[in-house]
Amino acid sequence: MSDTRPWIYGTEHDDPDPRTPEPGHVYVQLVGGPLDGQLLDVTGYTPAERTDPEGGALLMSDHGVYGPGGRSDYTPRPGDPDRWDWQGDTA
Template sequence: MRGRVYGADHEDPDPGPQPGHDYVELVGGPLDGLLLDVTGWTPRQLHEGAVLATELGRYGAGGRSLYGPRNGAPRFFDWEDDSP
């Protein structure tokens, strides 16, 4: 798996996935293509998805983007909406 991990510092020389971690790929919305580290998440947490802080969404600084697991492909979290 390759790509940039959500939350990695822009100056990090290795912003990609780390060995021994579990990731889902964010699809659509402002965080499209980023990987989310879900290491240690319970099945319930994975089913509920994630609310992620981002300045890139509809609400700008302080906004959040909501991502949920894709039916039949839980290694992908699809964008659902933005919230303030």
């Protein structure tokens, strides 16, 4: 039986449990693009940074348009700060 819990973005390939959120941390779900469905730890973000549609994060992704070394742009979804939407990839 496969594990259906979302992968945590940034966990190491040898992490024994890359799908278990850390207690006390805050996560958002990435929607669309190469990181679709993964969780991003935003514990260090202020509440304003977690909801600012002009903010977000450029996340390294080997599976985006630019391959290894490329980044995927995710920004908070207006009205649903627990989800960040993919805006595209950049080199």
